[in-house]
Amino acid sequence: MIEQSTENLAFTATCPKGLEGLLAEELRELGAADIREQPAAVYFSGPLVLAYRCCLWSRLANRIMLRLQQVRIGDAEDLYRAVAAQPWEQHISPSGKLWLQFSGTNREIRNSQFGAQKAKDAIVDRLRRQSGARPVVDKQSPDLTVALRLHRDKLDIAIDLSGDSLHRRGYRTHIGAAPLKENLAAALLLRAGWPKIAEAGGALLDPMCGSGTILIEGAMMAADIAPGLLRESFGFERWLNHQSDIWNQIREEALERRRRGLERELPEIRGYDADAKVLFAAEANIARAGLERQVRVSCRPVAALKVPSHREIKPGLVLTNPPYGERLGEQEALRETYAELGRQLKSEFGGWLAGIFTGNPELGYETGLRSHKQYQLYNGSIPSQLLLFHILEQSADKAAEEGARKLSAEAEMVANRLRKNLRTVGKWAQKNGIDCYRLYDADLPEYAAAIDLYRSVDGQLFAHVQEYRAPASIDESKARGRLRDLVRAVQQVLEIPQRSVSIKERRRHSHKGGQKGGSQYQKQAQLQKQTGAAAFWVSEYGAELEIDLWTYLDTGLFLDHRPVRRYLREQARGKKFLNLFCYTASATVQAALGGCVQSTSVDMSKTYQAWSARNFRRNNMDPYQHQLVEADCLQWLTSAQQNRRAHYDLIFLDPPSFSNSAKMRGVLDIQRDHATLIRQCMALLAPGGTLVFSNNLRSFQMDESVKTEFSVENLPLLDKDFQRNPKIHNVWKVQSK
Structure with missing residues (x-):
């Protein structure tokens, strides 16, 4: 029996x-403690007492279950014995x-109803033998x-x-034609x-x-009302x-x-619908x-x-779950509804936040609004998105219009290209839940820069503008003017302030003796101090x-390597990983989450090791399980081979094209040295392991001896936002033959 309410239990x-x-x-x-997501x-x-509180106060959970035991089973007899071993007379x-609720199958128990029957027999037989x-x-x-879940050979037994x-x-007690579940409304x-x-x-x-589900859930949050207070009973x-x-x-x-x-006094909470019956x-x-005193509804079409x-x-906040149509004809008819919603939001709700939850994100574009945030959710089994929009004040709209009129003809050309890319690459990124991507990559040759959105x-929303080196024939002042045009177009199209735009500017400079040399990016530390700009956090596939x-x-994040990180995450389950x-x-963060x-x-x-440690802490990674090593990789590889360190199942090797850092004993030239590096990594691979080798040297050629010695496959890991620049990196999968 559970005698003390302070006993730590698993749920x-x-x-x-x-x-x-x-x-x-x-x-x-x-x-709650020891939290782990599945x-x-x-x-x-x-x-x-925590379980009681969760049952009463959780706005998001479907069920709270007390985990009794997890056991390994093979066949039906193992299932019977495992369930019968539990002290059911205490419960x-x-x-x-x-x-009984039974879910899952394995090679021997292929029917959940059969599993439920066998488990029921085990409980009933135990109680009958005792009493x-x-x-x-x-x-x-x-x-x-009793809730039982079978996954392969593991059986979870819970109450x-x-x-x-x-x-x-x-x-x-009354629902509309397409009801939104209460906990999903709370999540929105x-x-x-x-x-x-x-x-x-x-x-x-x-x-x-x-x-009225969104309105009621919103009122319950605002009034600090436990969502379970109206329930007639709980399982416990x-x-x-x-x-x-x-x-x-x-x-x-x-x-x-x-x-x-x-x-x-609660804030105003109101709902409208064109259907009086609903x-x-x-x-x-x-x-x-x-x-009734806190929430009011009335009949009104979207146009009003x-x-x-x-x-x-x-x-x-304006938050709604409009219909999205399951058939093409319905979707076409709804386009005007979404467009009308967008028009009313823009004309009447300046300064508000708007949210649209839809199973058809394409209809969300019909509003004419650009969402600043998108969340991937499920409405039942339907993949859906919550699109969030900041509605500009009318004065801000006018300022944006004035800014557009002030753009030069050249800057307007850049702005049009950015708008076009938002309709293509931007929609692609939004659809795939990608928050950081390349919007522009010298699409117009005279405006030679890369623009990344974060x-x-x-x-x-932040924009990162990296100017490419201008030819020596281009006048310095003209190059500066083009960069200013580009930045103004970015601010105008994305509707972001100057402090949200980072500019990495290349400028030719003179060496000693007055000779003109190469170029370098100007540091922006002073700009950072002036604007208060600071580091921030972004999300990538949950990391x-x-x-x-x-x-x-x-x-801090190479955007072109996004699909490489996704590939590593997909390959990482149950493996030892070396980066x-x-x-x-x-x-490594993606591999850990994988x-x-x-x-x-x-x-x-040291800088990057400290940065990595912050990434690890942010993602709740155990430092004993995930080790950071500050060392020259060339020396570390040599030492690892000599000391015969533990082998790895998955290795990611992503060296620079060239390095002569003072901390290194020698000079790294990736074209010259890659065969040696690959062989050293392959010596650390466990049987059946995989090396993923990447570099950004555009002229790179894989050594033929490596292809002869190992199985080498070029991986076409490049997302839509970098397809204009297919040589930005090389990625190879290397395995033993």
Whole structure:
């Protein structure tokens, strides 16, 4: 029996796919420890009181389950013995009501119904042997729900503490034609930053509110109302280990918080819909939630959408889940609806944040708005996106128009090219959830620069402009003028301030003796001090990585290597990974998130090793499992061979084309030295391992002796944003023959 509420127990919270990160943060705020994300689930630990609190307060979870044991099984008899070994008499009365949920199969247990039957027999037989009585199977009102999940040879045995799915709050008895689940609506509000907006007094509007789910969830957040307060029951209430005194105390605290929350003046929360019938459902749901005074709905088409005028309204959030159509004809008809929504937002809601959740992101473009942030989510089984938009103030719109008129004809030409690229590469990046990408790469030869966009995790947009070396025949002042045109076009098209644009400017300079030499990028440390610019974090496939656009030549993330990092992540599960010339170790972060069991990242730069350590901490990487080594890679490889260090399953070798650093014993010339480097790496590979070798020397040719000695395959790892420049890097897969 569980006698003390402080005993540390293991739990699983399940959730819709795509909400794992949000749920992990919510559980952390509720007091959970040992948090670990899994697809559609989060593992955590804590006392029983934590499980009660999660059942009552989680806005995102579907279920909270108490994990009893994970065991290895092969066949049906193993399953029977593993389940029968659990002390079920501590959890359910022999004459109680039992329900089992079984998911998964393996090579021997190929049917989940068969697995459920075998597990039920094991529980019933154990209880009958001990007491002479047996529980009955009851799906509708069980005293205990046992959840079993089989994956290959591992069986997770758990007790479902939640009962009915936690997304069913109890207020929604009436639903519209395409209902949005309550926990998904809560996730949209959290992603859009509604709690902070509400705290500042900003309003919440839903112009296509349907049955009112977004509005109700928003009001419950603003009023500090526990989402589980209206539920009739939870799964733990008839469990033998239920501690009713603790549960009653938690529930009373929640009731008191609700009372205080509703006494406060809440921000304006309003919903509209063109369908009067569906608003009856919304009103009924709002009443059942006890929020009639806080949430109001009325019949109004999108074309009539305006800021409520009956009281002073602070700019806030417009969030909606419009229809997106499953058939082509429906989609065509909806284009005007989305376009009208965009027109009203631009004309009436300057200074507001808008969010559109849709299963058809292409329709989102019909608004004529450019989203500053996109989140990939699932509405049931439908891949969907939450698109967030900052709506400019009218004065800002006018300023942008004036800025456009002031652009020179040449700058306007650049601006048009940037707009065109946003419609192609930008849409591609948005569709694929890519926040950092190359927008422009000397598309117009006279404007020779690369422009990269970086979207921070908090939604800010930055542009990184790197000027290419101008021919000696181009006048210096003319080159400067073209760069100014380019930068002004970037600011005007992207609608970002000067402080959000980093410029790496090449300038010819004179050496001693007055001879003109090469060129260099001018440092921007002074500009950084003046503008307050600083490093920030971006997201790439779930990894968060530090970016600095101002202090160094490079930003901390080689964007052309994005598909290389994705490839390494896909190959890394269960493997030992070595990253040589690791730079800021972004490839190691991806490998770790891909499931590598151990990693070593080598670079001789103190700066980059410190940067890598920050990336590791940000992504909760264990420093004992993922080692950073400050060393010359050439010396480290020689030493590793001599000392016969442990072999690696996956190695990433990405050296510079040329290096004569003072910290190195010799000079590295990748064309000359690559065969030696590859052989040294291959000597460290475990049987069946893979070396991924990359370099950015455009004239690079692989040594024929390497091709003879090993299996060598050129990997075409280049995303859409770098296809104008296919020679930007070479990537090779090398394996033993």
